Amino acid sequence: MRVSLxxxxxxxxxxxxxxxxxxxxxxxxxxxxxxxxxxIAPMGASAVLLFAAPSSPLAQPWSILAGNCIAAAIGVTxxxxxxxxxxxxxxxxxxxxxxMLATHSLHPPSGAVALTAVLGGPAVxxxxxxxxxxxxxxxxxVLVIAAMAFNRLTGRIYTAVPVKGADDSARAGxxxxxxxxxxxxxxxxxxxxxxxPEVLEHLLEQAQIRVFQxxxxxxxxxxxxxxxxxxxxxxxxxxxxxxxxxxxxxxAIPVVDTHGKxxxxxxxxxxxxxxxxxxxxxxxxxxxxxxxxxAHDLMTRNVQSALPETLVSKLVSPMVDQGLHQIPIVDTGxxxxxxxxxxxxxxxxxxxxxxxxxxxxxxxxxxxxxxxSSVQA
Numbered sequence: 001m002r003v004s005l006x007x008x009x010x011x012x013x014x015x016x017x018x019x020x021x022x023x024x025x026x027x028x029x030x031x032x033x034x035x036x037x038x039x040i041a042p043m044g045a046s047a048v049l050l051f052a053a054p055s056s057p058l059a060q061p062w063s064i065l066a067g068n069c070i071a072a073a074i075g076v077t078x079x080x081x082x083x084x085x086x087x088x089x090x091x092x093x094x095x096x097x098x099x100m101l102a103t104h105s106l107h108p109p110s111g112a113v114a115l116t117a118v119l120g121g122p123a124v125x126x127x128x129x130x131x132x133x134x135x136x137x138x139x140x141x142v143l144v145i146a147a148m149a150f151n152r153l154t155g156r157i158y159t160a161v162p163v164k165g166a167d168d169s170a171r172a173g174x175x176x177x178x179x180x181x182x183x184x185x186x187x188x189x190x191x192x193x194x195x196x197p198e199v200l201e202h203l204l205e206q207a208q209i210r211v212f213q214x215x216x217x218x219x220x221x222x223x224x225x226x227x228x229x230x231x232x233x234x235x236x237x238x239x240x241x242x243x244x245x246x247x248x249x250x251x252a253i254p255v256v257d258t259h260g261k262x263x264x265x266x267x268x269x270x271x272x273x274x275x276x277x278x279x280x281x282x283x284x285x286x287x288x289x290x291x292x293x294x295a296h297d298l299m300t301r302n303v304q305s306a307l308p309e310t311l312v313s314k315l316v317s318p319m320v321d322q323g324l325h326q327i328p329i330v331d332t333g334x335x336x337x338x339x340x341x342x343x344x345x346x347x348x349x350x351x352x353x354x355x356x357x358x359x360x361x362x363x364x365x366x367x368x369x370x371x372x373s374s375v376q377a
Contacts, residue, residue: 010154014051018146019043025142026135036127036134040116042068043139045109050147054158057196058107061144063100065137067107071096072136075117076129088118106192208346221315222308224348225329225338231256234263234296241266241295242277251341252326255299260335262328264299274298305330308337312348315340 003011019039027038046068049059057063075092082088096114100106117124117131124131151158182197182204193200231254232241241253245268252267271277276293304318305328318324319342329338 010156011052014147014150014154015047017150018047018051018143021146022139022142026138029138030134036131037123038135039139040113040120040135042109042112042116043143045112046107046140046143049107049109050143050158051150053194054147054151054156055196055199056194058194059147059158061148063105063107064109064144065140066103066105067100067110068113068136068140069132070099070103070105071110071114072117072132073129074099075114076124076131079118079125080128085119089115092118205342205346219312219348220308221306221310221312221329221340222338224312224344225308225340226344228254228328228336228339231260231336232266232295233258234294234299236295237291238266238271238276238293238295238298239283239291242271242283252339254303254328254336254339255295256336262303262305262330262334262336264296264301265303265326265328266295266299267326270298270300303328305334306340307332312340312345316345319345 022043023039030036030038046059046064049056050064053059071092074096078088078092078095082091092114093111096110097106100110113136120131127134148158179197179201182201186193186197195203229248229250230244232244234255234257236255244250245253252265254262255264255266257263274293277283304322304324306315308329308331310329315327318327326339326341328336329340331337
């Protein structure tokens with residue numbers, strides 16, 4: 001896949017930093033005179049995954065730590081039992097794959113770790129099972145820590161997948177893709193797919209939104225917007241807002257002044273970003289801070305809004321490219337009159353597509369050749 005120059009540079013710099021830190025720390029821990037190698041070649045392949053494809057299931061911490069250690073242990077064991085190096089290499093690799101699949105720790109570079117344990121020469125043979133810990137486990141652990149830090153600093157999600165309820169996204173009724181749907185398709189596919197189900201689900205939802213940009217036509221926001229379930233003032237306590245969100249299952253609430261004019265929006269994402277609630281929606285252990293904060297302390301002030309007559313297609317780009325999940329609809333006086341969510345967008349797409357299909361079906365169809373109709377029938 002093609003990626004931007006920025007992303008390519010990020011991955012390149014990440015690999016440089018990751019391998020450099022891993023080598024330096026390992027050398028400092030083991031000493032210059034150690035019989036064990038400071039770095040093993042499979043770490044290069046691991047670095048490709050951890051820094052260039054951090055969201056891959058094959059690049060997650062459990063995969064690299066467990067996969068590499070399991071493969072190293074199997075390789076050392078087979079090397080001690082089988083004299084023929086070719087047969088030993090084949091057995092070590094195949095058993096490593098089987099063990100990784102059984103423990104859900106599949107990591108492609110671990111196959112090279114198994115081969116290194118068998119074919120690594122006198123230095124590896126002298127280490128025996130110590131090879132599993134020095135350098136395999138140490139290399140893997142340091143590289144994972146470096147990847148966690150670097151990916152977080154450069155804005156890439158690593159060691160985590162999107163958490164349900166952790167943002168203010170909304171799902172679309174008839175066009176909704178549920179996690180169970182994705183899981184069922186993957187089971188039917190019955191092959192390792194190098195993408196997390198949660199990421200695949202998110203990509204499908206974003207693709208549906210882009211379809212709307214092509215198909216929305218002249219549909220206006222007033223035709224798809226939902227009524228505003230609630231608004232709050234800038235002085236409303238955040239504890240009250242969170243209770244309202246939980247009770248009414250709201251993803252976001254517009255913040256208005258005493259005249260009803262839009263001044264901001266507060267969403268579940270704001271609560272998570274402020275570390276006020278955990279991923280399960282439970283208030284964290286800071287009751288004093290939670291009690292004193294007001295809406296104006298937490299809300300997003302630079303709110304993108306739209307008029308009722310704004311074409312829906314104009315909202316797709318900010319929702320997809322800027323990550324907006326809900327956009328308030330205001331009148332000419334900036335008073336909130338409705339809200340459009342991703343669910344509204346996708347439901348509008350379904351409705352407009354259905355209406356076009358009905359119009360097409362009601363149009364007179366050209367007379368077909370009888371022989372052709374017979375063949376088609």
